[in-house]
Amino acid sequence: MKILLLGEYSNVHATLAEGLRTLGHHVTVASNGDFWKDYPRDIDLTRHEGPLGGLRLSAKVLSCLPRWRGYDVVQLINPMFLEMKAERILPIFKYLRRHNRKVVLCAMGMDYYWVSECTNYKPLRYSDFNIGDQLRTDECAVREQRDWLGTAKETLNRYIATHCDHIVAGLYEDYVCYQPHFREKLSFIPLPIKMPANSLHQNPFTLHPSPFTKIFIGISRGRSAYKGTDIMLRAAEDVLQAHPDKMQLIKVEGVPFAEYQRLMDGSDAILDQLYSYTPSMNPLLAMSKGIICIGGGEPESYDILGETELRPIINVEPTYDSVRNALEDLILHPERIPDLKRQSIDYVRRHHDHLKVARQYETLYKQ
Numbered sequence: 001m002k003i004l005l006l007g008e009y010s011n012v013h014a015t016l017a018e019g020l021r022t023l024g025h026h027v028t029v030a031s032n033g034d035f036w037k038d039y040p041r042d043i044d045l046t047r048h049e050g051p052l053g054g055l056r057l058s059a060k061v062l063s064c065l066p067r068w069r070g071y072d073v074v075q076l077i078n079p080m081f082l083e084m085k086a087e088r089i090l091p092i093f094k095y096l097r098r099h100n101r102k103v104v105l106c107a108m109g110m111d112y113y114w115v116s117e118c119t120n121y122k123p124l125r126y127s128d129f130n131i132g133d134q135l136r137t138d139e140c141a142v143r144e145q146r147d148w149l150g151t152a153k154e155t156l157n158r159y160i161a162t163h164c165d166h167i168v169a170g171l172y173e174d175y176v177c178y179q180p181h182f183r184e185k186l187s188f189i190p191l192p193i194k195m196p197a198n199s200l201h202q203n204p205f206t207l208h209p210s211p212f213t214k215i216f217i218g219i220s221r222g223r224s225a226y227k228g229t230d231i232m233l234r235a236a237e238d239v240l241q242a243h244p245d246k247m248q249l250i251k252v253e254g255v256p257f258a259e260y261q262r263l264m265d266g267s268d269a270i271l272d273q274l275y276s277y278t279p280s281m282n283p284l285l286a287m288s289k290g291i292i293c294i295g296g297g298e299p300e301s302y303d304i305l306g307e308t309e310l311r312p313i314i315n316v317e318p319t320y321d322s323v324r325n326a327l328e329d330l331i332l333h334p335e336r337i338p339d340l341k342r343q344s345i346d347y348v349r350r351h352h353d354h355l356k357v358a359r360q361y362e363t364l365y366k367q
Helices: 011-020 054-066 084-097 114-122 141-147 152-163 172-185 229-242 257-264 279-288 299-303 322-334 334-351 354-366
Strands: 002-006 027-029 073-076 104-108 164-168 186-190 211-221 246-253 269-272 292-297
Touching: 002 011, 011 027, 011 299, 011 354, 027 164, 054 084, 054 186, 084 104, 084 152, 104 152, 104 354, 114 152, 141 152, 152 172, 164 172, 164 334, 164 354, 172 186, 211 229, 211 257, 211 279, 211 322, 229 269, 229 322, 246 257, 246 354, 257 269, 269 322, 279 334, 292 322, 292 354, 322 334
Parallel strands: 002 027, 002 073, 073 104, 104 164, 164 186, 211 246, 211 269, 269 292
Antiparallel strands: none
């Protein structure tokens, strides 16, 4: 098949493209690399800074449109699959819809249905927008509500979701938010991770050789409170202060993907996604390397995968005490680490290996 993957979110499309190509498909990835993360792509759609940045991107997209015809599948990572205003993306979507066989929308990243459901109906016990029945008032959460509710972005998302052929959710949370509206054309497919070569034949973890438990935390630019990184970091720093002889803390902020991976390597655990039910791309990548995820691992995330045996994720509630207690328990009981590392690799290989995920997308595309 001839497949066009438009836009990027945390390396999903670049990784999926590798799997689909291995299966023999012709795949083109066009994106901005997800901003500073700079993920691989075939066509660079970066919007450069300056007053002419928008015009240059528009000219680039217009020059590409004649080549974005005749695909078996065009897949959009998000309604905002280009760094352009929603009003300008809508006619581009209509063009793609008209000149290609099938269009698939991914429910990944920020969009109207995620914001609206979590704000108005609260199907999750906690999310980026609610804790129980209470709405969050973090500046970033309020900004996203203003950005997506009653705006051109809402109009765009509703139109694309209604007129695309299928919708794919990569997280349990996104699936729950789209299900009330598009049950008939919604699928859940796990996020794709390319397994590190050395993890395929990993020797059994029999001991924890270092006196220090190495904890890694990546800090999102301007989104620390929104993602809960501020709470996780404070808990980690307090545990470090209480047990300086047992723990090492590695903090990383705003670096390209390749550098992020290098700095993560060798860690024992990663702190990530306080308000999530499900591990996203970064913690899954860490888990594929045998790094334990402390974050989102609610029962629903295992249920949607059909996983009844492995429980590699140290699940935490969205509170300081929950994070601190979980982290302190891990570093004070390092004998738990080898088994959790082994389970982490097995979990990603079983559910998220990019070739297995690519086959699920292939099956969907052929239906």
